[in-house]
Amino acid sequence: MPRFPLVIQNLADSFSRLPGVGPKTALRFVFYLLRQKQDDNIKFAKAIEMLGSSIATCHVCQNFSEKNPCAICSDKNRDQAVICVVAEHQDLPVIENTGEYLGAYHVLGGVLDPLHGITPDQLKIKELIYRVQNNNIKEIVLALNPDLEGETTILYLTKLIKSFDKNSVIKITRLARGLPIGADLEYADEVTVSDALKGRKEL
């Protein structure tokens, strides 16, 4: 006898494919939905179904969007000569939410990680270089995580962009490193404190 009705088992299988969801959590999700109103579940189902048909990838910045080019790339009020390079789609709203940035974006789709088989050709680097070569770009902000893979990608991109930009017209920048707000100096690691010292600001 199957442990659960097939409909429940199938849905649990679909849920357990999501990142960080194991078979037990997947079942919890299914039982939660079973207790919900059928209308809400149909809305949920429709939302998943509509993903493929209504979401496209912006051919300029590689972000998911309903339009192509996306709202940010086609916004005349934003400085299209500044490109903020982020690793994942999720990173874009983090920058956007600060309200401090009014340029364009470029979503790489990951960071270089040769040990796990992520090489430059698997990221949207070709597309970034195309933008750099075919537009008057003033600045590229490399907004990648300050970890091993992020730093490797920053080094790689910096070298690559400089090789195309013989006259050094493009300013390449990275996010500042230092103590995060609310941090405790006592527990901060040496690299962070060293970064904070090197980048100290006059008051």
Added chain:
Amino acid sequence: MPRFPLVIQNLADSFSRLPGVGPKTALRFVFYLLRQKQDDNIKFAKAIEMLGSSIATCHVCQNFSEKNPCAICSDKNRDQAVICVVAEHQDLPVIENTGEYLGAYHVLGGVLDPLHGITPDQLKIKELIYRVQNNNIKEIVLALNPDLEGETTILYLTKLIKSFDKNSVIKITRLARGLPIGADLEYADEVTVSDALKGRKEL
């Protein structure tokens, strides 16, 4: 400008209603689905849609099932005179997976927790009593968690069933308490060790 296309935002909202899923995890799920094959997503959507139409609650044991009464309640090879009472739907397969139990089940839909407003009328206790009064029940196994709410529910149900069962025909049992397999006596709490001592078995 909305932070994300509406389709993405709507789906993230649906995901974030699932237990233990916050807005960030919900977005991770959506971005994961965006990278999947459209076919798989449609299958996922269909599975959610089908929940309401193909899953019913068994009117006997209150378990979710494709049939009513469910496969377990209508199985002639199982001892329908023994009822194992579990709190949640998820608990049923845990008992079933042991392969040790060949009776029927009853899903309460929770445990008594007056502090959080869960009173007897919100659980499927009425349905349990109906089964006890209208069938020749030999044994009721109360397979509830050995925590405060579970123990309260065990006490309540025992008293209630005994009040209907004047001649004490029905044996009411509970799961044994003791050391779980692989436990370390050194780190076991006093109550568990005390339970294990009281329930010690001759070899």
